[in-house]
Amino acid sequence: MSDGDAGLVAALRAGDEEAFATLVTRYHPRLLRFAESLVPNRAVAEEVVQDTWLGVIRGIDRFEGRSSVKTWLFRILVNRARSAGAREHRSDPLGGDVLGDVLDGRFGATGAWIDPPLPWVDAVEDRIVADSIAQRIKGCLGQLPEGQRQVFTLRDIDGIDPAEVCDLLDVSAGNQRVLLHRARAHIRSLISAEMGRD
Amino acid sequence: MLFRRRRALVCRQAVGLMTDYLDGVLSQRDRERLEAHLADCPHCSEYLAQIKLVAATAGHVEPDDLAPEALDDLVVLYRRWRSD
Numbered sequence: 001m002s003d004g005d006a007g008l009v010a011a012l013r014a015g016d017e018e019a020f021a022t023l024v025t026r027y028h029p030r031l032l033r034f035a036e037s038l039v040p041n042r043a044v045a046e047e048v049v050q051d052t053w054l055g056v057i058r059g060i061d062r063f064e065g066r067s068s069v070k071t072w073l074f075r076i077l078v079n080r081a082r083s084a085g086a087r088e089h090r091s092d093p094l095g096g097d098v099l100g101d102v103l104d105g106r107f108g109a110t111g112a113w114i115d116p117p118l119p120w121v122d123a124v125e126d127r128i129v130a131d132s133i134a135q136r137i138k139g140c141l142g143q144l145p146e147g148q149r150q151v152f153t154l155r156d157i158d159g160i161d162p163a164e165v166c167d168l169l170d171v172s173a174g175n176q177r178v179l180l181h182r183a184r185a186h187i188r189s190l191i192s193a194e195m196g197r198d
Numbered sequence: 199m200l201f202r203r204r205r206a207l208v209c210r211q212a213v214g215l216m217t218d219y220l221d222g223v224l225s226q227r228d229r230e231r232l233e234a235h236l237a238d239c240p241h242c243s244e245y246l247a248q249i250k251l252v253a254a255t256a257g258h259v260e261p262d263d264l265a266p267e268a269l270d271d272l273v274v275l276y277r278r279w280r281s282d
Contacts, residue, residue: 020276024269029261046268053272057279098214111208116241120248133251134258141259156256162221173223181217188248 005069012060024053027070030158031077037141037149038081048084052077071164074154078168100182102189117188118197133191140190147171148183155180207235212242216249 004022011019031052035045055076063072108114137157141149150169154160155176160168166176207215212235218224219232236243 015280017273017276017280021269021273024272025264028264028268028272033261050272050275054275054279057276098217099210103210103213107208107210111210113209113241117245117248119244120251133255134260137252137256138259152256156253157259159257177217177221177223181214184217184249184252185213187252188245191252192248 006065009060009063009065009069012056020057023056023069027073028053030070031073034074034150034153034158035077035081037146037153038078039084044084048077048081051080051084055080067164070158071160071168074158074160074168098178098181100185102182102185117192120192120195120197136191136194137187140187143190144183144186147179148186151176151179152183152187156184207231209235209239209242212236212239213245216246219246220250220253 008019008023012023028049031049032045035048035052036042039045039048052073056073059076063069067075106113106115141153144152147169151165151171154165154168155162162173162176165171166173169176171179212232215224215228215232219229224232236246
């Protein structure tokens with residue numbers, strides 16, 4: 001549980017408005033970011049997140065602490081998004097091997113690189129560029145297919161445990177890793193292209 | 199003498215194993231094959247380093263700030279529910 005989350009839950013149960021405001025400030029932006037990967041547009045995402053907070057207020061007494069507060073919030077969000085008509089099935093095709101199509105044409109017939117990745121090292125050692133990678137990732141998110149975006153957001157951005165991600169998104173462990181693999185590869189490729197290093 | 203050499207990975211296969219490797223779910227045999235390949239292949243090592251950097255840096259991606267009016271609206275909602 002994040003620092004202070006347990007205390008916030010206890011305070012919220014006791015009717016502490018300040019605790020509610022703190023919880024909203026801490027998690028609302030993350031919930032909204034994830035909601036945008038679940039529903040068709042920002043307006044619906046905002047409604048779903050508002051509805052999530054209503055679920056939190058009503059359900060706080062039933063929260064048993066078996067998951068983290070963060071995961072509990074994301075779970076309510078996913079359920080609310082489904083009720084609001086979120087697409088049940090991801091459109092990303094999971095056919096083919098784990099690589100997807102981002103590296104098409106980069107390997108020869110033997111499977112060795114014919115167009116290998118150019119090093120980022122020089123660029124990344126530049127502190128300004130290194131600091132901007134997070135910003136670049138943020139800018140790339142909207143270009144990911146929705147399943148990849150959902151898994152990448154939960155796993156790498158919000159740091160949610162793989163098993164909990166599978167449970168939240170109702171995907172197998174294997175498919176979750178395929179989506180994560182493709183998402184990271186996709187973002188790596190977009191960043192490389194932006195750096196002129198691909 | 200019967201001695202079966204483990205078939206070495208090619209780059210394409212190595213790249214395909216990287217997420218499972220980082221998640222620690224590869225079999226010992228595949229992990230060893232991948233690590234042997236990485237020791238000999240600067241391109242795959244570079245690729246893995248870039249993937250690791252993406253994964254590690256993603257945790258620093260901040261969401262947009264919360265709009266003050268959104269917080270105000272939710273606090274009003276909370277107050278209303280408490281008073282019901």
